[in-house]
Structure formats: C-alpha cells, structure tokens
Amino acid sequence: MCPHYPYLAIQSLIMRYLFPVLLLITSSFALAAKQPNVILVMADDMGYGQTGYYNHPILKTPNLDAMAANGIRFDRFYAGAPNCSPTRATVLTGRTNDRTGVYNHGYAINKQEKTIAQAFKRAGYSTAHFGKWHLNGLRGPGAPIFKNDTHHPGHLGFDHWLSVTNFFDLNPILSRNGVWEEHGGDSSEIVVNEALDYIRGENERGKPVFIVIWYGTPHSPFMAFDSDAKQFSHLAKNSKNHYAELVAMDRSIGHLRKELRDFGVAENTILWFNSDNGGLPGIKPGTVGELRGFKGSVYEGGLRVPCVVEWPGHIKPQVSKYPACTMDIFPTLIDYASLDKSSINDLTDGLSLANVINHDISKRPKPIGFRHTGRAAWLDNNYKLVSLKVQTREYQLFDLDNDPKEQEDILTKRPDLANQMIQAFEAWNASIEKSRQGADYESGKVDPFTRPQQTMWTELPEYQKFFDEWIKRPDFKPYIERQLKLKVQKNN
Numbered sequence: 001m002c003p004h005y006p007y008l009a010i011q012s013l014i015m016r017y018l019f020p021v022l023l024l025i026t027s028s029f030a031l032a033a034k035q036p037n038v039i040l041v042m043a044d045d046m047g048y049g050q051t052g053y054y055n056h057p058i059l060k061t062p063n064l065d066a067m068a069a070n071g072i073r074f075d076r077f078y079a080g081a082p083n084c085s086p087t088r089a090t091v092l093t094g095r096t097n098d099r100t101g102v103y104n105h106g107y108a109i110n111k112q113e114k115t116i117a118q119a120f121k122r123a124g125y126s127t128a129h130f131g132k133w134h135l136n137g138l139r140g141p142g143a144p145i146f147k148n149d150t151h152h153p154g155h156l157g158f159d160h161w162l163s164v165t166n167f168f169d170l171n172p173i174l175s176r177n178g179v180w181e182e183h184g185g186d187s188s189e190i191v192v193n194e195a196l197d198y199i200r201g202e203n204e205r206g207k208p209v210f211i212v213i214w215y216g217t218p219h220s221p222f223m224a225f226d227s228d229a230k231q232f233s234h235l236a237k238n239s240k241n242h243y244a245e246l247v248a249m250d251r252s253i254g255h256l257r258k259e260l261r262d263f264g265v266a267e268n269t270i271l272w273f274n275s276d277n278g279g280l281p282g283i284k285p286g287t288v289g290e291l292r293g294f295k296g297s298v299y300e301g302g303l304r305v306p307c308v309v310e311w312p313g314h315i316k317p318q319v320s321k322y323p324a325c326t327m328d329i330f331p332t333l334i335d336y337a338s339l340d341k342s343s344i345n346d347l348t349d350g351l352s353l354a355n356v357i358n359h360d361i362s363k364r365p366k367p368i369g370f371r372h373t374g375r376a377a378w379l380d381n382n383y384k385l386v387s388l389k390v391q392t393r394e395y396q397l398f399d400l401d402n403d404p405k406e407q408e409d410i411l412t413k414r415p416d417l418a419n420q421m422i423q424a425f426e427a428w429n430a431s432i433e434k435s436r437q438g439a440d441y442e443s444g445k446v447d448p449f450t451r452p453q454q455t456m457w458t459e460l461p462e463y464q465k466f467f468d469e470w471i472k473r474p475d476f477k478p479y480i481e482r483q484l485k486l487k488v489q490k491n492n
Helices: 005-034 062-069 084-093 116-122 187-204 226-232 237-263 326-336 415-436 477-491
Strands: 037-043 072-074 126-132 160-164 173-176 179-182 209-214 269-275 307-310 318-320 368-372 375-380 383-389 394-399
Touching: 037 084, 037 187, 037 237, 037 326, 062 237, 062 269, 062 307, 084 116, 084 326, 116 126, 116 209, 116 326, 126 187, 160 187, 187 209, 187 237, 226 237, 237 269, 269 326, 368 415, 375 415, 383 415, 394 415
Parallel strands: 037 209, 037 269, 072 318, 126 160, 126 209
Antiparallel strands: 072 307, 160 173, 173 179, 269 307, 368 375, 375 383, 383 394
C-alpha cells in the first residue's frame, strides 16, 4: 500500500466535495468585493451653514468634518426641492419631484417609478431603509407604518425596513417590515445601530448592501438629551435642542464610519451624506450661512445643502465647486456600482458625477431645474433663474458668482441671457406637465392612489385606536388632541 494513500484519499475528497463549496464561497466574496456597498445618509432640515467645516459659530461636527477631509465635499450641492418628501423622491428616482407625483410634503410617490433600491436589488444587493420615509401620502409626526400600507418601503424596492411615516425624535416607535417596535434613545443613533446590525449580517453572508438612512434630525419638535444640550444652554429652548440633535447625529456618523472600518468594509463602501432641504428660520445662530431664504424657498438658502461623499481608496480628498444635486445620486451610483442602465427612467433630470469626482471639473453641461408649489428655479452654473409665480411668467435672474446672496436681479441688464434661460426652463417645465399625466410610464397614465394625498395619519381609523396610548407621547400629543377636538366639533 502506498504510504501516501491516506493523504491522497483526503486530497481527493477535498477536490471532489469541498472544492466546489470553497469556490462558491470565494466567488461570493469576490462578487461582494467588485460590488461596493452603498450607504445614503440624509439629514432632515439641516441647513447649508450647519457644519464645523463651514466654521459655524457654535456647532462642532468633528465626525462629518473628518468624513469631508477624507472624501469629496460638494460646496454647491442642492436638494431636489426645498422640503422633505419631494427631495426624497428625487433621491430614489433621479427625477425632479413633480415627475414622480410628490408635489409637496406628504404626497405619495407613484409606484410606477423606477427606484434606486429596485436597481440595486436587481443587481444582487440586499436593500434596506432605516428612519424617515414620508413617501406614502401621510402627514404628521413619524408614526409606524402599517404592513398593508400600499406605499411602504418594501413596495419601492427595499428588502428590509425599519421606518416611520415622517420626522421622529427621542424614543421612537418604529415599524420593522410592518411590525411595530418601541425603541429607547436618540433617533439618529438608533437607526445607525440598526443599519450596522443589518450590514454585519449581510457582510457575513457575503452580500453587498444598499442602505438608506434618513434621519429625523434636526427637524422639530426639537427633542434632545440634556447631556447634548448643556453646551448650548445659553440658547433659547428650540435652538438649544435643535443644535443638540445635530451633535447626536454627528456622533452617530462617527460611529457608523468607525464600525465600517472595524468590519473591514470601509474601503469597499460608498458613504454619501447630504441634507433634504435648506435650514430653518427662527433658529439662532443661523442655519444657512449668508444665503438668502430658508426651507421652503427656491432661493439658495432653501435649496443648497451640505454634501460629502466618502469612498476610501477611490475618492481622493477634495473640495468641488461643481453644481450637483440629489437627482445626480442615482445616475452616479449606476456608474460606480455598474448597475443596469435601464434600471432608471429614460427621462431623468440628474447626471452622473462619476467623471466629476477626482477630476477638477467645475462646469455642469446641463442645468438643474427645481419646481415646487408654483415656484421654480433654473440653475445654469453661475446663473440662476428664479420664478415665484411660474404661471404668470414672473422671473428674476442672479449671477451667483458675483452675487451669492441673490440680492441683485440682473434680468433687465442681461436680456439675451435671460431670454435664453427662460426658453430652456419653460421647455423643461412643459416636459414635467407631460410626466405628471403619466407620459413616462408604460401605461401612459398614473395609477390611482386609493387614499387621499396629504392625509394626517390622525384622521385614519386604523391609527385612532392607539390614541389612548399614544397621547402620552410629547411628539404625538398636540396632533392627537387637535384631532379629538375636531371630532367633538363635528359631532356637535
């Protein structure tokens, strides 16, 4: 008998039975390595000026600053709209909000839209949403989403979701795939920890992940831990807690980045941070730097937001003056993650930033359009056309290079430029009217939505059964009391 027979026999068994398994495992990890993880993080009502790297007078954001120092900081990044729901629709679709059915806050997105989550899911990713949703047609503070909700995140491409309808603060009630859970702690830290648990589990399976983390911070009603608020004790109550919420949010970003490094996946993860609209009025010190306007405005203060993208080893540290927007996120990630280009609607409003990042490109080849509740803006690099009354064709024109505060209307001084930009804007605006009718969908029409749009969840019987329990919550109490009062008035 050959003295090496036992060894050869074992080797033969390995090759016959174990090698295919090892090959499969190796292939899975190789696939994950080729497919970068993607995490989209978005603040709620954080203004352009509210970062440490922009030298805010009292707010320190060391973790966001560190992320900016290690990635690309876009100094001219714009939310797709000047408030929450519309911008969320632009992130998911790469299209301006009015094409998607989300005309204002509390409108539901058309389910016929092609979403970024669906694209990643089709590419073999595990997809998950954590935090504020606000695309199912409901208004009011963030309440847990029912499993039978026709527009919950699962219907738009997310395998897993731990979500609420709208803004949320301390000790939230969240919905995990339709099952409600009470959580204790700061909302930003809760959703980041939950996202990390999900990433850890999928990483062990060798699956790449597409994660959306949408904070409820620093949106009202401004609830924060005393330990975070004490450094702002000299401020009025709302301002104090508003800034304290941002401190907790920044801490959660630091925790997220650290854990990605500890997992060993940071260099294979694209981490994208931005806010959903401009800053709030009434918060002192100010939220928008020296820009004009606030949340809800189509001036710079309502649209321009902080944005940082980090991908260690792939994106070099830099500051970009290139005009970019939330509609660009989907096209960019199609290129970075090698997604199927047919996974996005043929008619998009965004552009890929893949060639902009790591290259000193400052001029955008295509203007950015904004349309919101009868107002609009048309941004062509340094020139910006503003209309506060689109229907009556009333326009202003600003040179942002020489007038970043939008104080001097040069419409009559530059008639040729003004006419050119007005014509381009009105052609784009006309295309949106066709989109609103469903022209971009295969059926040529928009599927009906069964529930009235912009509905307060307190009006719905399925939520009212929880009033006795939820009225004790400070974030729900004023809304429930208002609904109960209306009910009494109606019965009388």
